[in-house]
Amino acid sequence: MTAHRPQARRAAPLRCLVTAVLAALLAVTACSGADQDTADAAPRDAQGPADPEHNAADVAFVQAMVARHREAVALAEAAAPRAESAAVRALAERIAASQGPDVATMTGWLDDWGEDAPATDDDGGGDGALSDRAFLTGMIDRHRDAVDLAGAELAEGVHRPARELARAVVTTRTAEIGEMTALLAGD
The missing domain is CATH 1.20.1260.10 (Ferritin, core subunit, four-helix bundle)
Structure with missing residues (x-):
């Protein structure tokens, strides 16, 4: 069992890296499905957020x-x-x-x-x-x-x-x- 411990220690950083990559991919995938009109929307007023209904x-x-x-x-x-x-x-x-x-x-x-x-x-x-x-x-x-x-x-x-x-x-x-x-x- 002691033979497997060094390998487990080396695998932990790799698991963290894989988890981080998967999380980033999920975030990108979720954002890419956003409503197209949101991409078309103009920037909000500089004085604060605009009413989402009209500006x-x-x-x-x-x-x-x-x-x-x-x-x-x-x-x-x-x-x-x-x-x-x-x-x-x-x-x-x-x-x-x-x-x-x-x-x-x-x-x-x-x-x-x-x-x-x-x-x-x-x-x-x-x-x-x-x-x-x-x-x-x-x-x-x-x-x-x-x-x-x-x-x-x-x-x-x-x-x-x-x-x-x-x-x-x-x-x-x-x-x-x-x-x-x-x-x-x-x-």
């Missing part, structure tokens, strides 16, 4: 998008019945139909967060003649602003639904910019 970037994004969406809906609703082109009319109707419900969703988020929604602009955007070209150029500018705002949300926001909206904004608005640019080129 200042989310509020700024949503407030700005509510204002932009309202403007876009008003412009689209004014342009649709006056459109010279069937393609412009269809685009205007699609924009009004898609962005209107988003306003309700985003104002709901703001209400839940105890934040104010931007004041409604009552002019409706419908005064005066609105040519297809004026509608398209105005909407391209609004869409580019929306894409920029969405990029800021994706870089800094933490509210998962707002981030999902931002991703959708980038995708849809970029496609619509291409569509509107093509319509302008066809003038």
Whole structure:
């Protein structure tokens, strides 16, 4: 039995090393399965941990998008019945139909967060003649602003639904910019 003791003493450090390696592998494996949106999440505010539900970037994004969406809906609703082109009319109707419900969703988020929604602009955007070209150029500018705002949300926001909206904004608005640019080129 004494012959086995030196071997047992040499095995103890090896067991400790194996245990440490296994513990490290388990920790790495557990962390690698973390939720992907956590990896996408922006850093927390320097003043302390942010509310896990939303942060200042989310509020700024949503407030700005509510204002932009309202403007876009008003412009689209004014342009649709006056459109010279069937393609412009269809685009205007699609924009009004898609962005209107988003306003309700985003104002709901703001209400839940105890934040104010931007004041409604009552002019409706419908005064005066609105040519297809004026509608398209105005909407391209609004869409580019929306894409920029969405990029800021994706870089800094933490509210998962707002981030999902931002991703959708980038995708849809970029496609619509291409569509509107093509319509302008066809003038």
